[in-house]
Amino acid sequence: MDTSAVRSSPLAPDWLAVPEDLNALQDPMWAAGVERNDAGEVAIDGIPVSELKAQFGTPLFVMSESDFRSRARAFKDAFDAAFADICGGVDVYYAGKSFLCTAVASWVADEGLRLDTCSGGELAVAARAGIPGAKLGLHGNNKSDAEINRALDMELGRIVVDSLDELDRVAKIASSRGETAKVMLRLTPGVHAHTHEFIATAHEDQKFGLSMAGDSTAEAGLSAAEEAVAAATSYAGIELLGLHCHIGSQIFEPDGFELAAEKLLAFQAAMQEKYSIVMPELDLGGGYGIAYTPVDTPRPAAEIAEAMAAVVRSTCARLGIKSPRISIEPGRAIVGSTTFTLYEVGTLKTVRVDAEADAGAGENVTYPRRYVSVDGGMSDNARPVLYDADYSAILASRSSAAEPQLSRVVGKHCESGDIVVRDVYLPADVAAGDLLAVPGTGAYCWALSSNYNYLARPGVVAVRDGAARLIVRGETEEDLLNRDMGVANV
Numbered sequence: 001m002d003t004s005a006v007r008s009s010p011l012a013p014d015w016l017a018v019p020e021d022l023n024a025l026q027d028p029m030w031a032a033g034v035e036r037n038d039a040g041e042v043a044i045d046g047i048p049v050s051e052l053k054a055q056f057g058t059p060l061f062v063m064s065e066s067d068f069r070s071r072a073r074a075f076k077d078a079f080d081a082a083f084a085d086i087c088g089g090v091d092v093y094y095a096g097k098s099f100l101c102t103a104v105a106s107w108v109a110d111e112g113l114r115l116d117t118c119s120g121g122e123l124a125v126a127a128r129a130g131i132p133g134a135k136l137g138l139h140g141n142n143k144s145d146a147e148i149n150r151a152l153d154m155e156l157g158r159i160v161v162d163s164l165d166e167l168d169r170v171a172k173i174a175s176s177r178g179e180t181a182k183v184m185l186r187l188t189p190g191v192h193a194h195t196h197e198f199i200a201t202a203h204e205d206q207k208f209g210l211s212m213a214g215d216s217t218a219e220a221g222l223s224a225a226e227e228a229v230a231a232a233t234s235y236a237g238i239e240l241l242g243l244h245c246h247i248g249s250q251i252f253e254p255d256g257f258e259l260a261a262e263k264l265l266a267f268q269a270a271m272q273e274k275y276s277i278v279m280p281e282l283d284l285g286g287g288y289g290i291a292y293t294p295v296d297t298p299r300p301a302a303e304i305a306e307a308m309a310a311v312v313r314s315t316c317a318r319l320g321i322k323s324p325r326i327s328i329e330p331g332r333a334i335v336g337s338t339t340f341t342l343y344e345v346g347t348l349k350t351v352r353v354d355a356e357a358d359a360g361a362g363e364n365v366t367y368p369r370r371y372v373s374v375d376g377g378m379s380d381n382a383r384p385v386l387y388d389a390d391y392s393a394i395l396a397s398r399s400s401a402a403e404p405q406l407s408r409v410v411g412k413h414c415e416s417g418d419i420v421v422r423d424v425y426l427p428a429d430v431a432a433g434d435l436l437a438v439p440g441t442g443a444y445c446w447a448l449s450s451n452y453n454y455l456a457r458p459g460v461v462a463v464r465d466g467a468a469r470l471i472v473r474g475e476t477e478e479d480l481l482n483r484d485m486g487v488a489n490v
């Protein structure tokens with residue numbers, strides 16, 4: 001039906017418009033290859049969601065392998081092109097924390113990217129996928145001795161050191177092994193990115209990184225960052241590759257990245273001169289935003305790359321230094337939009353909520369809000385609970401000509417905050433047994449999933465060339481019980 005005449009609910013947030021066509025898959029939230037087929041069903045690469053449900057069950061993460069590969073390549077190509085004349089191209093490290101399994105690690109390597117890990121477990125996945133250590137980085141603000149040793153065993157391309165304590169630890173471990181660790185220093189440039197805006201502050205009040213502020217250590221006048229550079233150059237067990245920063249996540253505007261690049265390059269120039277060293281690399285982190293709802297407007301990789309290249313080019317010229325080899329660490333922008341979560345609808349209920357009929361009219365009326373419960377929830381997507389994150393959803397198993405109804409998609413957990421999609425217009429005839437698809441769940445959903453309420457974590461299906469295969473199987477009840485020693489010991 002034409003919904004343009006349907007009035008939006010006063011309960012809906014201002015940004016949420018009544019979609020013109022409730023059956024349409026709105027760009028840019030969906031992976032390439034996801035469409036509604038002639039029978040009215042959402043299909044990926046021609047495979048209808050009902051078939052995926054029949055074969056793999058729900059909830060299910062459905063990922064497009066081709067879309068993942070093309071987004072990975074798009075980042076690599078765009079940054080290589082923009083930085084070709086500056087430093088011969090860019091090393092793109094896919095941030096494995098956003099979503100990692102051996103299949104994804106091998107796609108990343110196939111497409112010419114490297115892999116950023118942040119724990120021994122992520123290193124284990126990379127090793128199992130056969131990724132050479134030279135293509136890996138290791139992050140983390142509290143790496144264990146075992147993790148540092150593992151990184152050295154695997155001859156990692158870089159260990160990103162987060163603190164003075166850790167620098168000391170890495171140096172000692174490497175020296176005791178008669179080896180040299182390749183190290184980047186993670187700095188906090190005082191650029192706080194808040195999605196659409198950033199504010200520059202003098203000081204970083206957070207757990208990550210070495211502060212660039214002047215009085216942050218006992219050494220009068222020396223910043224922690226400078227102290228680390230000085231120490232790194234004096235340790236036999238350390239090869240200082242360069243500096244690193246990561247200013248935040250889900251960022252749309254390039255300004256924050258540009259400011260951080262400028263600050264780090266200025267610091268690099270000062271350190272190179274003062275300590276007579278050359279730092280050949282500079283990592284500008286990840287954080288590029290994606291569309292979770294129709295009003296999110298992510299920028300194409302090429303646009304971000306060109307904006308950052310312009311700043312690096314002009315800053316290096318102004319400082320009179322040769323640009324270091326640049327690297328970046330996108331996670332969400334590569335994997336986020338490749339995936340939707342498929343859920344089955346169970347119970348429904350409608351409540352009436354008080355709201356002002358017309359803004360400022362002062363007269364309150366009650367309006368309906370429908371709760372649509374699905375068979376997953378905060379255990380497969382913790383982001384709405386953790387970050388108030390907004391998502392979108394669509395009726396996927398069929399099309400509908402029913403009127404739009406303001407709905408809240410909720411999970412099945414014993415918690416009222418267990419919301420999957422806070423506000424979305426869905427057809428009024430959505431009923432038990434229908435399938436809903438929530439786009440944009442590739443990053444930090446499966447990765448943050450839990451077994452809360454003893455729900456089994458969903459599997460992940462990868463679709464390519466019209467074929468679907470499990471890349472991570474869903475958990476079974478047996479999996480849920482097999483660490484319970486009472487049962488195991490019977």
Ligand code: LLP
Nearest residue numbers: 095246249250286287288329330331332444
């Ligand atoms: N590099 C470093 C050092 C990071 O800490 C992160 C993310 C990334 C790269 C990748 O950022 P991305 O490009 O994916 O935004 N769980 C939160 C996001 C946490 C981000 C942690 N660090 C969420 O779901 O929004």
